[in-house]
Amino acid sequence: VHLNPAPATFAQALDRFVGQFFADARFYQGLTRTGTSGPGSLLRAALGNRGLWLLTFHRIGYHCVSERRRRSPTWWFARLCHGIGSCFNVAFCKSAFSADCEIDGVVYLSNRGYLVCGALSIGAGSLIHERCTFGSTVAGGGEGRPFIGKRVWIGPNCIIAGSLTVGDGATVLPGSFLTHSVPPGAVVKGNPAQIVRTNFDNSTLRRSLTVVQDVAADHS
Amino acid sequence: MNSEFVADVRRFADKDRPSQGFWRLLLGNYGLQALLAYRLGRWLLRAGHKWYLWPLLPVGWPLYYLLSRYVRAAFDIRLELSADIGPGFYIGHFGAILVRCCRIGSNCSIGRLTAITPAAHGPGPVIGNCVWIGAHAQIVGSYRIDSGATIAAGAVVRRDVPDAALYLGDPAHVVMRNYDNRCFL
DSSP: OOSSOOOSSHHHHHHHHHHHHHHHHHHHHHHHSTTOOSHHHHHHHHHHOHHHHHHHHHHHHHHHHHTTTSOOHHHHHHHHHHHHHHHHIIIIIOOEEOTTOEEOSOOEEOTTOOOEEOOSEEOTTOEEOSSOEEEOOSSSSOSOOOEEOTTOEEOTTOEEESSOEEOTTOEEOTTOEEOSOBOTTOEEETTTTEEEESSOOOHHHHHOSTHHHHHHHHHO | OOHHHHHHHHHHHHHSOTTSOHHHHHHHOHHHHHHHHHHHHHHHHHHTTOGGGGGGHHHHHHHHHHHHHHHHHHHOEEEOTTSEEOSSOEEOSOSSEEEOSOEEOSSOEEOTTOEEEOOSSSOOOEEOSSOEEOTTOEEESSOEEOTTOEEOTTOEEOSOBOSSOEEETTTTEEEETTOOOTTTO
């Protein structure tokens, strides 16, 4: 059963893409422009966040990969946009996404960039900070790519490599190197990472972007 | 240009699809562009000692300057000319790579966000042949890493690495002895 069937017409695809872009922009507005509202604020959030552009160009690339069996003129246009967008991501975000990474809902990707994501999927409502690496591993583990669940908070400088799962609502503290899967709601820390707390509610962490400095100061 | 860069190109061709031509390989691999700038700079340094190559220097140095600035601005890969990198160097990914004042042997690989630099004042690290260094690895200080060692992703080297083993963690410690990294190097 497909929850999100492929859009049949160009109008449907465009409608879904624009709707997703505004949902992302509202999420970024809530995080980066707290205390402001209105269309002007939304416009500034849409234009001023490099992470939002990274996410948007990744969504175009994911559309190209998932629709690669039906090559319409729209597909070729999306492919062109993805080519330009990935150059933009390299130059301005220093980031790279593998195009087949599935991002379902709104996700925050850091504006500071240095993000390489080879994950298989990232769940809705996750916050991913700068200088993170997700991908397959060749040393110290097997081959494979990680799954990242919903409402996950991932601090800066984290490495998640190999076929492991980060459960829903988990918290990965800054500077962690994950070698095992993380159960839902757990807090992990360290290099190699260990579980320091279970059943932790990270909703306060996910509400603000400045809290990462306090967390990094506590755990450095 | 020189045999070291040819070895680099061979290394990248082995890692990537081997059938594609040189120009597609160069355009598709940011690490190779960084290495092109670095090898050009090292060649110009050596060419300064030969008087019959002096006419090339006024063209070569501006070209090196443009190339290295482009690589640094676009991909943030910094291979400084004070580093001595052996033939067959492989850079897996772009982003925040700093290699300075060190000696690296042949056929090494490094990942992204790695720093191979000396501490504030002092000699830099010395790295042997066929060493694999993962992403986020930090080798800061005058440490010696012997041939065949594997520094896992995220490892922070705080003392010498004397044998061909897998090192992991902060500070880096031995996880597996006699670790063979030839299958992914």
